[in-house]
Amino acid sequence: xxxxxxxxxxxxxxxxxLDLYLNAHTITFWTLFSVIFSFSSYTIFSFFLxxxxxxxxxxxxxxxxxxxxxxxxxxxxxxxxxxxFISAQLIxxxxxxxxxxxxxxxxxxxxxxxYIICPTIIFALYSYQMLKQTFGDYTTTPKPFFLFKKYFFxxxxxxxxVIQIKWCLKYNPTQLFTRTFYIWGSATLISFICFFIKLKxxxxxxxxxxxxxxxxxxxxxLIGPAKDYLHKTCFDSQFIIQAFNSFxxxxxxxxxxxxxxxxxxxxxxxxxxIPFNLLVVxxxxxxxxxxxxxxxxxxxxxxxxxxxxxxxxxxxxxPANYTDTAIPxxxxxxxxxxxxxxxxxxxxxxxxxxxHFFSFYVLTSSKNWANIxxxxxxxxxxxxxxxxxxxxxxxxxxxxDDKIAVEHILQLLxxxxxxxxxFHANSMHFPYYQKENFAPYQPCETERxxxxxxxxxxxxxxxxxxxxxxxxxxxNINLENTIIIITSDHGEGFAExxxxxxxxxxxxxxxRVPFIWYIPPSIIKKIPAENWQNxxxxxxxxxxxxxxxPTILHLASLLSKDTLVYQKEDFTGKSLFSDQSGRVVISSxxxxxxxxxxxxxxxxxxxxxxxxQPNSLNQLEIFSANDFEQKVPLNxxxxxxxxxxxxxxxxxxxxxxxxxxxxxxxxxxxK
Numbered sequence: 001x002x003x004x005x006x007x008x009x010x011x012x013x014x015x016x017x018l019d020l021y022l023n024a025h026t027i028t029f030w031t032l033f034s035v036i037f038s039f040s041s042y043t044i045f046s047f048f049l050x051x052x053x054x055x056x057x058x059x060x061x062x063x064x065x066x067x068x069x070x071x072x073x074x075x076x077x078x079x080x081x082x083x084x085f086i087s088a089q090l091i092x093x094x095x096x097x098x099x100x101x102x103x104x105x106x107x108x109x110x111x112x113x114x115y116i117i118c119p120t121i122i123f124a125l126y127s128y129q130m131l132k133q134t135f136g137d138y139t140t141t142p143k144p145f146f147l148f149k150k151y152f153f154x155x156x157x158x159x160x161x162v163i164q165i166k167w168c169l170k171y172n173p174t175q176l177f178t179r180t181f182y183i184w185g186s187a188t189l190i191s192f193i194c195f196f197i198k199l200k201x202x203x204x205x206x207x208x209x210x211x212x213x214x215x216x217x218x219x220x221x222l223i224g225p226a227k228d229y230l231h232k233t234c235f236d237s238q239f240i241i242q243a244f245n246s247f248x249x250x251x252x253x254x255x256x257x258x259x260x261x262x263x264x265x266x267x268x269x270x271x272x273x274i275p276f277n278l279l280v281v282x283x284x285x286x287x288x289x290x291x292x293x294x295x296x297x298x299x300x301x302x303x304x305x306x307x308x309x310x311x312x313x314x315x316x317x318x319p320a321n322y323t324d325t326a327i328p329x330x331x332x333x334x335x336x337x338x339x340x341x342x343x344x345x346x347x348x349x350x351x352x353x354x355x356h357f358f359s360f361y362v363l364t365s366s367k368n369w370a371n372i373x374x375x376x377x378x379x380x381x382x383x384x385x386x387x388x389x390x391x392x393x394x395x396x397x398x399x400x401d402d403k404i405a406v407e408h409i410l411q412l413l414x415x416x417x418x419x420x421x422x423f424h425a426n427s428m429h430f431p432y433y434q435k436e437n438f439a440p441y442q443p444c445e446t447e448r449x450x451x452x453x454x455x456x457x458x459x460x461x462x463x464x465x466x467x468x469x470x471x472x473x474x475x476n477i478n479l480e481n482t483i484i485i486i487t488s489d490h491g492e493g494f495a496e497x498x499x500x501x502x503x504x505x506x507x508x509x510x511x512r513v514p515f516i517w518y519i520p521p522s523i524i525k526k527i528p529a530e531n532w533q534n535x536x537x538x539x540x541x542x543x544x545x546x547x548x549x550p551t552i553l554h555l556a557s558l559l560s561k562d563t564l565v566y567q568k569e570d571f572t573g574k575s576l577f578s579d580q581s582g583r584v585v586i587s588s589x590x591x592x593x594x595x596x597x598x599x600x601x602x603x604x605x606x607x608x609x610x611x612x613q614p615n616s617l618n619q620l621e622i623f624s625a626n627d628f629e630q631k632v633p634l635n636x637x638x639x640x641x642x643x644x645x646x647x648x649x650x651x652x653x654x655x656x657x658x659x660x661x662x663x664x665x666x667x668x669x670x671k
Contacts (some may be wrong), residue, residue, distance in 0.1 A: 067075075070157050534579050543585060586603055
């Protein structure tokens with residue numbers, strides 16, 4: 001019995017300490033309260049799951065504990081982190097967004113059917129035992145399931161180990177040893193502690209303690225020189241917490257591959273006569289705020305200064321803050337406010353081009369990452385190529401030089417005069433590719449001990465290098481008949497709002513991305529004056545990267561005088577050649593029934609940037625549309641309610657959480 005208590009308490013305490021260590025910069029009084037609350041719930045859950053049935057407790061206490069088992073399940077499968085679980089938020093979600101809540105729960109619970117069934121069966125049997133005792137024989141003492149009493153504590157370790165094996169075999173076999181070492185090493189250590197506590201011989205305890213200290217000193221002495229090697233093999237605290245988190249964050253095998261309905265649509269589609277080539281450059285994880293063209297003083301993209309002079313710059317939001325949703329949304333113009341089935345039933349950008357155009361998608365990372373290959377290989381895709389796959393690199397996070405991809409594109413363009421293509425670069429994605437003689441910003445370190453500035457230096461070095469590569473690429477393209485779009489799938493965070501990387505935050509650093517259009521002068525001359533004026537006016541307001549397809553098709557219709565080319569399609573994006581005044585752009589961290597990192601949603605128009613955070617203590621943050629630093633949200637007295645009404649009135653129609661936003665905004669208005 002004591003073994004079970006020690007095991008459950010030790011694992012949860014380890015998890016708590018690691019979580020606090022990795023997120024120390026974000027801990028406040030309220031988040032600390034939330035962490036302790038969640039830790040308590042998870043501890044109870046671990047005791048329950050470990051066979052600690054507390055049969056000596058009273059019926060009332062036992063029933064109360066059984067109910068508490070449900071809390072951490074909601075915490076991990078709904079909120080997915082310690083610092084977000086507050087019971088008031090759950091009540092708010094149930095009252096304002098029940099369908100959205102249960103849709104997310106369904107999405108996150110199903111991958112763990114076996115893990116959920118086990119404690120559910122135990123919970124049901126135990127509840128039955130309580131009811132029988134309550135309404136039956138009062139003298140009968142509830143007996144524990146004796147088969148589980150001594151050995152059930154090992155089952156969570158086995159389940160976690162199996163999950164890690166499955167992950168490693170599918171994504172990175174080289175990590176199998178290190179992950180197994182962590183899991184079984186932790187279990188062995190905890191078992192040894194249990195054995196040490198149970199020892200009755202004081203002499204033996206002293207001997208073991210002495211040898212233990214000597215061994216620990218020896219290990220730490222060896223770790224010093226081997227630090228770099230250990231870091232490369234994932235022996236760090238971030239990896240440990242990732243291993244434990246994988247207990248609750250599954251790697252889903254879902255795909256956005258086009259359906260038979262999309263196939264039928266493609267077969268019936270008559271592509272317009274498009275008189276220009278198109279190249280879309282997706283610079284992965286590139287945020288707008290670190291580009292000179294967007295006012296960044298360092299100006300790491302200086303190599304593209306001449307290209308910028310001929311281009312048009314927009315303030316754009318990505319539809320999501322992670323790649324595997326943003327890319328399909330961008331290249332189908334179906335935003336995250338819709339169900340993923342809309343993406344699977346839609347045509348992609350290259351499907352809208354005539355079949356005699358050569359279509360390509362060249363990326364540096366592996367095309368198998370997040371099953372993106374299934375989406376990219378749509379009907380009119382002729383050439384999907386990955387630098388990492390070509391080099392035999394299995395780990396999608398081990399990026400090779402983007403220069404190889406650029407050279408490959410130039411070889412393709414030399415063979416095919418008419419093309420629609422995508423260059424998906426990865427220099428700016430962690431760990432931020434560094435090239436000798438192209439790293440002016442020092443010191444550069446990606447480890448957290450000296451971040452964020454040292455990591456920002458690495459990030460800017462990657463921008464500096466890639467800008468030189470893209471400048472050479474553009475110089476070798478015929479710009480007289482080629483439209484070029486520079487954008488990104490998402491941004492990157494460096495602790496501006498407590499988040500590192502991008503998928504745990506929805507402020508501007510994670511979703512405000514470059515959106516730069518080059519249109520040949522010969523094409524500009526043919527665009528009607530009204531549409532061209534709309535294009536320029538839209539530079540002053542938020543637009544979306546989902547606008548690419550509608551804009552290209554609208555341009556084709558303007559040049560061919562065939563309005564049906566553009567108007568007959570159902571997109572969430574809008575054409576940049578149309579009047580977008582009053583439009584509300586959204587970005588979401590959760591794509592229901594596909595992938596959900598964070599349930600926050602952004603609603604933005606030409607006046608305000610509104611961040612809805614359903615799981616946060618501060619559920620609503622409102623910033624001026626031009627406040628790109630977003631250090632402090634606006635006070636009520638600084639908000640023009642009449643201008644905010646534009647977002648409030650449209651929000652319920654364009655996103656499932658829109659009604660919640662409207663209710664919160666009305667409360668703000670009443671204060």
